[in-house]
Amino acid sequence: MSERPVRVRFAPSPTGPLHIGGVRTALYNYLFAKQHGGKFLLRIEDTDQKRFVPGAEEYINQSLAWLGLKVDEGVKEGGDFGPYKQSERMDIYAAYAHQLVLEDKAYYAFDTPEEINAMKERLMANNMAAKYDAISRMSMKNSLTLSSDEVKEKLQNGDDFVVRIKLPRNEEIRFHDIIRGWIVFNSSQLDDKVLLKGDGLPTYHLANIVDDYKMDISHVIRGEEWLPSAPLHVMLYRYLGWEDKMPQFAHLPLILRPDGKGKLSKRDGDKLGIPVFPLEWHAADGEKSSGYRESGFMPNAVVNLLAMLGWHPADNKELFTIDELVQAFSLERVSKSGAKFDIDKAKWYNHQYLLSATSDELLILIKDDLEPMHTANGQEYLVKVLDMLKEKVSFANEILPLGEYFFTLPTKYDEGVQNKKWNPEVANHIHDYVNELVVNKYASATEMEQHLQSYADDCGINKGTLMQPLRWAISGQAGGPPIFEMMELIGLDSIAERVKIARMKHAL
RNA sequence: GUCCUCUUCGUCUAAUGGUUAGGACAUCGCUUUUUCAUGGCGAAGACACGGGUUCAAUUCCCGUAGAGGAUACCA
Numbered sequence: 001m002s003e004r005p006v007r008v009r010f011a012p013s014p015t016g017p018l019h020i021g022g023v024r025t026a027l028y029n030y031l032f033a034k035q036h037g038g039k040f041l042l043r044i045e046d047t048d049q050k051r052f053v054p055g056a057e058e059y060i061n062q063s064l065a066w067l068g069l070k071v072d073e074g075v076k077e078g079g080d081f082g083p084y085k086q087s088e089r090m091d092i093y094a095a096y097a098h099q100l101v102l103e104d105k106a107y108y109a110f111d112t113p114e115e116i117n118a119m120k121e122r123l124m125a126n127n128m129a130a131k132y133d134a135i136s137r138m139s140m141k142n143s144l145t146l147s148s149d150e151v152k153e154k155l156q157n158g159d160d161f162v163v164r165i166k167l168p169r170n171e172e173i174r175f176h177d178i179i180r181g182w183i184v185f186n187s188s189q190l191d192d193k194v195l196l197k198g199d200g201l202p203t204y205h206l207a208n209i210v211d212d213y214k215m216d217i218s219h220v221i222r223g224e225e226w227l228p229s230a231p232l233h234v235m236l237y238r239y240l241g242w243e244d245k246m247p248q249f250a251h252l253p254l255i256l257r258p259d260g261k262g263k264l265s266k267r268d269g270d271k272l273g274i275p276v277f278p279l280e281w282h283a284a285d286g287e288k289s290s291g292y293r294e295s296g297f298m299p300n301a302v303v304n305l306l307a308m309l310g311w312h313p314a315d316n317k318e319l320f321t322i323d324e325l326v327q328a329f330s331l332e333r334v335s336k337s338g339a340k341f342d343i344d345k346a347k348w349y350n351h352q353y354l355l356s357a358t359s360d361e362l363l364i365l366i367k368d369d370l371e372p373m374h375t376a377n378g379q380e381y382l383v384k385v386l387d388m389l390k391e392k393v394s395f396a397n398e399i400l401p402l403g404e405y406f407f408t409l410p411t412k413y414d415e416g417v418q419n420k421k422w423n424p425e426v427a428n429h430i431h432d433y434v435n436e437l438v439v440n441k442y443a444s445a446t447e448m449e450q451h452l453q454s455y456a457d458d459c460g461i462n463k464g465t466l467m468q469p470l471r472w473a474i475s476g477q478a479g480g481p482p483i484f485e486m487m488e489l490i491g492l493d494s495i496a497e498r499v500k501i502a503r504m505k506h507a508l
Numbered sequence: 509g510u511c512c513u514c515u516u517c518g519u520c521u522a523a524u525g526g527u528u529a530g531g532a533c534a535u536c537g538c539u540u541u542u543u544c545a546u547g548g549c550g551a552a553g554a555c556a557c558g559g560g561u562u563c564a565a566u567u568c569c570c571g572u573a574g575a576g577g578a579u580a581c582c583a
């Protein structure tokens with residue numbers, strides 16, 4: 001088993017945008033594969049034609065690409081085990097279903113939905129579990145209850161049928177989960193799940209097992225919602241004679257709503273201001289769902305915060321590059337319990353990555369918000385503004401609005417400062433001080449600061465009484481970056497103009 | 509209802525048959541910066557409950573409760 005090359009797959013169905021829980025599943029699969037020098041496959045599970053959503057597959061590709069999760073084998077990437085889209089593999093599944101029928105491990109069922117409902121109601125009325133199982137199947141219309149002639153006739157007539165697995169009536173099914181240890185089910189609790197649907201297409205269960213086997217998947221890393229169907233999958237491996245190639249299972253804990261009430265859903269996300277999708281998604285009905293990218297999250301921050309939501313390293317390290325995660329990750333250290341999504345911590349992560357972002361990265365992050373005035377003073381100027389302000393925000397897209405005054409004359413003036421600190425005396429001091437800066441060509445932050453000190457000393461006043469009004473006159477703001485650095489960047493000419501305007505607008 | 513899974517600070521989590529139960533986010537102080545933020549220091553804050561086993565249980569076992577998941581010809 002340990003000799004087996006690691007091949008894992010992320011197997012979403014293209015029914016809409018990728019959920020953040022799915023993204024984390026993809027991430028864990030990726031980390032596991034890379035750590036073991038294995039392959040990370042992307043398989044599109046589109047066996048349900050009714051739920052097909054145009055654009056969803058491309059969305060999945062783009063999301064993984066945005067996060068830097070490189071797919072080794074997939075629809076776009078190709079590979080030796082293709083095709084990697086189930087709708088292109090449809091001819092291979094049915095044979096296995098019929099083979100199982102031949103071997104008495106499955107059977108044809110001809111029941112209508114109404115008949116199945118009637119059966120369930122009957123059972124419920126008797127306080128019994130309402131399922132198509134070892135007991136109830138004997139009173140239904142299937143190849144176990146009908147004569148072989150009747151069955152043959154129905155099949156030849158082209159009557160609708162499904163193939164159901166024939167589960168043992170009372171048998172223990174156990175399997176080992178890397179995260180949870182041994183898990184035991186009894187087949188009496190399971191039902192005879194449909195393997196092949198009326199339209200001739202396989203259900204998830206059949207397609208999944210056949211493909212995992214044929215693609216030589218070594219480990220199935222998926223969400224906890226699959227735990228209840230895992231015994232069915234184990235039975236399928238057994239029935240198909242593939243038990244020796246059965247992958248090892250690891251069922252990941254769920255990502256829950258911040259209030260802990262259920263899985264994080266699109267609706268919650270919109271309500272609580274938490275993106276649940278990596279990228280913005282436009283549904284066919286025009287509804288728009290926000291994405292991490294559009295909310296200002298950086299991909300490496302999302303990777304980091306998602307990795308930590310359900311996994312923890314042996315030490316207390318919090319910040320990881322994806323390569324460091326590849327080194328440190330292990331399924332054994334994935335926790336068992338569901339994790340509530342904490343938007344505050346998510347913001348903190350983004351802030352950390354913002355602080356260490358390079359100029360180029362910052363420029364990319366804000367490029368969509370850029371207006372002509374932002375680049376009027378050149379890119380170097382813009383970068384300095386970004387660097388100066390990034391430590392104050394959680395998201396890159398908050399920087400520009402915070403620093404409007406770097407690009408245009410102040411339009412608003414903070415009233416608190418105006419009322420408390422702005423008076424004729426202060427206004428005159430500021431005018432004189434700035435005038436002296438201009439005359440002496442004191443254009444650097446250091447010179448400006450030194451001169452304010454000496455100016456205040458000469459006047460016998462505390463420079464502190466001038467600093468906030470000075471900032472206010474130049475930027476209109478009560479706070480901001482270090483004032484002299486801000487002034488150096490804005491430049492003497494503009495400072496003089498701004499002080500003049502402030503005095504005119506707020507003459508006292 | 510039934511089955512499965514889970515349960516340590518508000519949140520994400522670490523560790524352990526004997527610890528002052530550790531870290532991070534958030535909160536609150538103090539500090540640096542005459543702003544804000546960053547940084548630094550600090551405070552407060554948790555073993556769901558009840559039984560066992562044991563010299564000793566947060567840790568092992570069994571119950572109870574709570575939470576989540578699954579119960580489709582969806583994945």
